[in-house]
Structure formats: C-alpha cells, structure tokens
Amino acid sequence: QVQLVQSGAEVKKPGASVKVSCKASGYTFTSYDINWVRQATGQGLEWMGWMNPNSGNTGYAQKFQGRVTMTRNTSISTAYMELSSLRSEDTAVYYCARAHYGDLFLDYWGQGTLVTVSS
Amino acid sequence: AIWMTQSPSLLSASTGDRVTISCRMSQGISSYLAWYQQKPGKAPELLIYAASTLQSGVPSRFSGSGSGTDFTLTISCLQSEDFATYYCQQYYSFPYTFGQGTKLEIK
Numbered sequence: 001q002v003q004l005v006q007s008g009a010e011v012k013k014p015g016a017s018v019k020v021s022c023k024a025s026g027y028t029f030t031s032y033d034i035n036w037v038r039q040a041t042g043q044g045l046e047w048m049g050w051m052n053p054n055s056g057n058t059g060y061a062q063k064f065q066g067r068v069t070m071t072r073n074t075s076i077s078t079a080y081m082e083l084s085s086l087r088s089e090d091t092a093v094y095y096c097a098r099a100h101y102g103d104l105f106l107d108y109w110g111q112g113t114l115v116t117v118s119s
Numbered sequence: 120a121i122w123m124t125q126s127p128s129l130l131s132a133s134t135g136d137r138v139t140i141s142c143r144m145s146q147g148i149s150s151y152l153a154w155y156q157q158k159p160g161k162a163p164e165l166l167i168y169a170a171s172t173l174q175s176g177v178p179s180r181f182s183g184s185g186s187g188t189d190f191t192l193t194i195s196c197l198q199s200e201d202f203a204t205y206y207c208q209q210y211y212s213f214p215y216t217f218g219q220g221t222k223l224e225i226k
Contacts, residue, residue: 035215037163044206044217044218045155045157045163045208045217045220047214047215047216047217050215061214062120097162097163100168103151103168103210104151104210105153105165105169105208106165109162109164110162
C-alpha cells in the first residue's frame with residue numbers, strides 16, 4: 001500500500017533552517033510528483049510547491065520563492081523540503097503529498113511534521 | 120493566481136442532515152477541483168477529484184458537482200464521522216491553491 005512517512009518534529013530558532021523528509025513506499029517513487037503543504041495551528045492548508053522526483057524539476061509558490069528548496073534521493077525514495085530563514089510565522093505542520101499521475105490532485109498524504117520556530 | 124472563496128466557514132448540522140459546501144473561483148478552472156476532509160490532528164484525505172469523481176473507498180453519501188467557477192460538495196445524510204473540516208483545491212493552474220476551509224460541527 002502507498003505510504004508517505006515523514007520525519008519527526010523539529011524545534012528551530014529564528015533565522016535557522018529546517019529540512020523535513022518524506023519517505024515513499026508502495027509505489028514507484030519517480031512516477032509521481034510530490035507536493036508540500038503546510039498548516040499553521042488552527043489555520044487552513046497552504047500549498048508550498050511541487051517536485052518531480054524523476055527530473056528533479058520544482059515549482060514553488062511565490063510566497064516561498066528564495067526560502068524553500070525541494071529535493072530528492074531516488075535511491076532511498078525520499079523527498080525533502082528545506083525552509084530557510086525561519087521566522088515564528090513558519091511554525092506549522094508540514095505535509096508531503098503525492099500528486100496523482102496525470103493530474104495534480106493529492107491522493108496520498110504523509111502524517112505531517114510539526115516545525116516550531118521559537119527563540 | 121486564482122482566488123477561491125469557500126463558504127460557509129462554519130456549518131452546524133445534525134446527524135442525518137443534508138449539507139452543501141460551496142467553492143467559487145475567480146476564473147474558470149474547468150473541472151480541475153478536488154475536495155478533502157480533515158479531522159483534528161490528522162492529515163487531509165482526498166474525497167473527490169475532477170469536481171465530481173469519488174475517490175475509491177469514499178462513501179456514496181458524498182458527491183461533488185460544478186464546473187468553471189462554481190462548485191459544490193454535498194453530503195446527503197450526515198454521519199457522526201463526517202464532522203470535520205473540508206477544503207477545496209484547484210489544480211488547474213499554478214499555484215494550486217486551497218479554499219479557506221469549512222468546519223462542519225454538530226448542532
């Protein structure tokens with residue numbers, strides 16, 4: 001069965017960077033885009049960007065341009081999302097999600113990773 | 120970017136009720152719309168894609184309709200497990216934005 005398993009919670013200081021991992025199993029990793037979505041406590045879903053694990057191509061929401069980097073390691077079927085210059089407003093749960101082949105809706109999601117930014 | 124207006128933001132209903140949630144786009148997106156359900160402390164789950172196609176395993180009391188700019192999620196006979204927050208998402212054009220969410224609570 002398709003599974004996306006994310007790394008554990010992180011606590012970071014303002015100005016630092018965080019790198020969240022998302023390990024895929026149960027399907028061919030390179031055949032489906034991975035998207036990243038975040039959710040601040042009590043708030044809605046915010047789409048951050050996508051990555052094609054086959055080519056490494058990425059697309060980022062303008063809000064995160066220059067601060068976010070999405071990468072992958074195909075040998076271990078793992079996608080990564082790194083966010084730099086963290087500020088308190090980046091405190092949120094970060095989700096990876098698989099985009100359905102040929103379409104872009106998100107059919108499988110990771111369990112989420114809480115990133116807390118606090119001095 | 121495409122702007123989305125999801126309404127209502129809060130919906131109070133009882134078990135057995137029929138409810139509808141609306142999602143309106145700032146421009147036409149054909150049928151490139153998905154609906155997700157999220158329960159507290161959990162990741163969202165896909166309910167409907169292509170505006171009206173039910174994801175495998177989703178109960179038939181859920182249905183979606185619409186195309187272009189106006190879309191609707193309907194739950195025909197609310198069950199206790201349906202009380203959650205619902206989000207629409209357009210995947211017609213980058214960035215693939217979400218609606219603001221509708222919290223469905225027990226009346």
